[in-house]
Amino acid sequence: MRIYLDHNAGSPMRLAVRDAIGRVGEAAHGNPSSVHRAGQSARRALEQAREQVAALIGAAPRAVVFTSGGTESNNLAIFGAARAAGSDRRRIVTSAIEHSSTIAPLADLEGHGFDVIRVAPDRDGRISPKAVASAIDNGVALVTLGLVNAEVGTIAEVAAVAQRAAQVGAMFHLDAAQAAGRIKLRVEELGCDLMTVSAHKIGGPAGIGSLFIRPGARLAPIMLGGPQESGLRAGTPNLPGAIGFGAAASEVTGALDDERARIAVLADALLDHLTGSIPALCLNGPRDGRVANTLNLTFPGVLGESMLIALDLEGVEVSMGSACAAGAVEPSHVLTAMGRSAAEARSSLRISLGWSTTANDIAHAAEIIPRVWRRVANAEPAFDAEALR
Amino acid sequence: MSARVLVAMSGGVDSSVAAALLREQGYEVVGVAMRLTPEAAPSSARRRATCCSYEDFEDARRVAERMDFPFYVIDLRADFAARVVGNFVSEYLGGRTPNPCVMCNREIKFDRLWSRARALEADFVATGHYAQIERDAAGRFHLKRAHDGAKDQSYFLFTLGQNELAHTLFPLGGMSKTEVRERARVLGLANAHKPESQEICFVPDGDYASFVERAAAPAEIRRGSIVTADGQTLAEHRGVHNFTIGQRRGLGIAAGTPMYVREIRAATGAVVVGSRAQLNSAGLVAGQVRMVDGAWFESAEIALEVKIRYRHPALPAKLRMLSGARAEIRFNHGGPAVTPGQACVFYRGDEVLGGGFIEHAVEG
Numbered sequence: 001m002r003i004y005l006d007h008n009a010g011s012p013m014r015l016a017v018r019d020a021i022g023r024v025g026e027a028a029h030g031n032p033s034s035v036h037r038a039g040q041s042a043r044r045a046l047e048q049a050r051e052q053v054a055a056l057i058g059a060a061p062r063a064v065v066f067t068s069g070g071t072e073s074n075n076l077a078i079f080g081a082a083r084a085a086g087s088d089r090r091r092i093v094t095s096a097i098e099h100s101s102t103i104a105p106l107a108d109l110e111g112h113g114f115d116v117i118r119v120a121p122d123r124d125g126r127i128s129p130k131a132v133a134s135a136i137d138n139g140v141a142l143v144t145l146g147l148v149n150a151e152v153g154t155i156a157e158v159a160a161v162a163q164r165a166a167q168v169g170a171m172f173h174l175d176a177a178q179a180a181g182r183i184k185l186r187v188e189e190l191g192c193d194l195m196t197v198s199a200h201k202i203g204g205p206a207g208i209g210s211l212f213i214r215p216g217a218r219l220a221p222i223m224l225g226g227p228q229e230s231g232l233r234a235g236t237p238n239l240p241g242a243i244g245f246g247a248a249a250s251e252v253t254g255a256l257d258d259e260r261a262r263i264a265v266l267a268d269a270l271l272d273h274l275t276g277s278i279p280a281l282c283l284n285g286p287r288d289g290r291v292a293n294t295l296n297l298t299f300p301g302v303l304g305e306s307m308l309i310a311l312d313l314e315g316v317e318v319s320m321g322s323a324c325a326a327g328a329v330e331p332s333h334v335l336t337a338m339g340r341s342a343a344e345a346r347s348s349l350r351i352s353l354g355w356s357t358t359a360n361d362i363a364h365a366a367e368i369i370p371r372v373w374r375r376v377a378n379a380e381p382a383f384d385a386e387a388l389r
Numbered sequence: 390m391s392a393r394v395l396v397a398m399s400g401g402v403d404s405s406v407a408a409a410l411l412r413e414q415g416y417e418v419v420g421v422a423m424r425l426t427p428e429a430a431p432s433s434a435r436r437r438a439t440c441c442s443y444e445d446f447e448d449a450r451r452v453a454e455r456m457d458f459p460f461y462v463i464d465l466r467a468d469f470a471a472r473v474v475g476n477f478v479s480e481y482l483g484g485r486t487p488n489p490c491v492m493c494n495r496e497i498k499f500d501r502l503w504s505r506a507r508a509l510e511a512d513f514v515a516t517g518h519y520a521q522i523e524r525d526a527a528g529r530f531h532l533k534r535a536h537d538g539a540k541d542q543s544y545f546l547f548t549l550g551q552n553e554l555a556h557t558l559f560p561l562g563g564m565s566k567t568e569v570r571e572r573a574r575v576l577g578l579a580n581a582h583k584p585e586s587q588e589i590c591f592v593p594d595g596d597y598a599s600f601v602e603r604a605a606a607p608a609e610i611r612r613g614s615i616v617t618a619d620g621q622t623l624a625e626h627r628g629v630h631n632f633t634i635g636q637r638r639g640l641g642i643a644a645g646t647p648m649y650v651r652e653i654r655a656a657t658g659a660v661v662v663g664s665r666a667q668l669n670s671a672g673l674v675a676g677q678v679r680m681v682d683g684a685w686f687e688s689a690e691i692a693l694e695v696k697i698r699y700r701h702p703a704l705p706a707k708l709r710m711l712s713g714a715r716a717e718i719r720f721n722h723g724g725p726a727v728t729p730g731q732a733c734v735f736y737r738g739d740e741v742l743g744g745g746f747i748e749h750a751v752e753g
Contacts, residue, residue, distance in 0.1 A: 302508075305463060305464060306463075306505060306508045306509070309461050309463070309509060310508055310509050310510070312459065312461075313419065313459065313509055313510070327446060327450065327461075327462040328424045328462040328463065328464045329464070375508065375510065376508040379504055379505075379507035379508040380504040380505055380507065380508040
């Protein structure tokens with residue numbers, strides 16, 4: 001039996017998505033840019049998908065651009081906003097706990113004359129909206145924040161940030177890849193100019209995502225070579241991907257409250273059970289103000305890497321930090337930014353539930369995880385050298 | 390349920406075939422590649438530079454995919470740095486010539502990796518080493534040379550005792566390299582013709598002296614003089630870590646006859662040189678001696694064979710145990726140059742009896 005508890009890395013495709021993609025062949029075989037009827041029907045399918053994705057975030061369909069996924073959306077938002085900004089705006093404000101697809105473009109811009117201000121989180125992964133807002137002035141081109149942190153699930157408070165950004169004319173980008181499907185998204189209420197969503201995080205296919213671009217927002221394309229997606233993303237759109245994305249978005253829009261409540265019950269039950277059976281187990285992230293599906297836990301006295309492999313061999317699939325190019329796991333930069341020691345970060349695993357998680361999965365996981373922890377702690381104890389010092 | 394075995398995979402042909410053979414034999418194989426050195430990242434410039442580069446992990450992963458067993462990369466960099474690289478550097482700074490492969494086996498593959506294996510409920514650790522393990526009627530384990538004498542790696546494994554051998558598998562011990570490559574080809578493993586790694590994995594350019602200098606604090610570098618046995622100074626040198634016993638090149642001296650390093654005195658920085666004949670020694674004292682069967686020789690003197698470098702033939706010798714896990718070895722016939730820091734492994738015929746690390750040579 002396999003128990004998949006890594007939805008923050010990618011959710012399995014929903015049944016409605018598999019159906020929709022299975023029907024793609026007959027429904028849409030043309031290039032949406034073509035003049036002929038096949039092109040027209042492909043275009044109709046693409047635009048229907050755009051409407052479905054737009055509905056998920058409360059946006060007008062024409063404000064939604066399809067990309068190859070969350071990484072491209074973040075790249076487009078960051079490079080696009082930086083390139084479109086006036087020469088008097090050479091500063092970017094962000095946090096210290098962003099996804100690598102935000103970190104790397106910002107590091108690149110730093111090498112090209114931009115100043116990047118990274119606001120540190122508190123011990124629970126909260127970014128002070130006041131601290132971010134006070135870093136924003138009229139020299140800022142872009143403010144970019146993750147709305148929900150991928151590793152610990154903290155939900156960012158952004159109202160004051162949005163207000164301040166609008167006041168000084170800075171672009172405000174939200175990376176909502178981990179927020180979609182977990183909390184309700186309304187671009188107007190959030191006050192963002194740009195918003196990233198990734199299909200496979202909500203049970204759609206991998207290889208497709210979207211960027212909301214507020215009409216009138218100044219953004220330069222980074223992919224050139226065609227007029228597609230209002231000139232903001234050249235290249236023939238990934239039609240099967242968009243259709244699957246649309247189906248996933250549609251299902252999430254309809255089922256969000258029920259799904260969220262069901263997952264919260266399961267996740268809370270698992271956390272209670274693990275806390276009761278593993279002494280000194282520590283939840284990283286806040287009790288409240290966190291998406292319920294994400295449990296980032298520090299397991300005392302073990303290497304997370306060892307636990308991760310041992311759990312996988314027992315059928316429980318979880319994750320740790322991020323994988324390096326070679327496939328080894330690296331301790332989470334989010335946890336160290338939150339003040340955890342490197343040893344604590346190395347002892348931490350992320351368990352993330354999703355639409356396909358069942359009560360039976362959680363019952364099994366609740367039995368397997370403490371048992372594996374005891375075995376790993378006995379066979380290969382890990383000591384926190386920094387704590388002992 | 391079949392026994393679970395954790396196979397250490399480097400991406401090379403040997404460990405790949407070892408894993409594949411165990412899978413065919415019905416073991417539940419779990420493949421692991423050990424990340425030991427810092428630079429395991431994709432890079433075209435450093436391609437094939439080290440044994441644990443990104444490309445090598447990918448080769449190992451492809452074998453696992455093809456043979457359908459789980460595969461993981463595990464991070465043992467901190468352990469490797471502390472227990473193997475640290476030892477390598479301090480040995481060179483101390484005027485000795487270390488053997489990091491022996492250390493890696495003792496500290497990483499058959500210690501650290503075995504802890505991981507127990508955490509993963511594995512019954513065995515397996516590697517692609519060419520050596521054989523036999524269990525006798527009394528349940529004792531014996532470590533033996535590989536069937537293929539040219540590939541035999543038992544020298545690097547002398548630190549394994551009864552506990553380690555009981556849970557270790559060497560699937561290639563009875564095979565020749567040609568057979569291993571042929572199996573790789575038949576199994577369709579892409580790395581069947583991959584060249585063998587030769588250098589020490591964490592010093593891919595082979596420049597040990599520069600590596601030691603980068604790792605050491607300046608105060609640890611032992612500079613001094615190159616001297617003759619009768620105390621005549623021939624030149625100055627930039628640290629004893631630049632030398633090994635028997636070395637002839639790079640001494641920076643012009644002498645009428647060829648001169649060789651015959652002794653390194655780290656305490657004073659003196660590097661003693663002499664003629665080729667002066668290199669020979671009558672025997673040696675080894676420390677950190679371990680015997681495979683765990684028992685200690687009681688009798689006064691034991692006749693056996695010793696190997697004092699991996700590529701040297703075994704020499705007949707007599708062994709006498711000293712206190713403090715040390716042993717004195719005397720060669721039956723005039724012995725070769727003895728290099729402190731290298732492993733001295735005790736054989737009787739094809740069997741490894743034990744071994745230690747050379748502390749110093751013994752004169753006539």
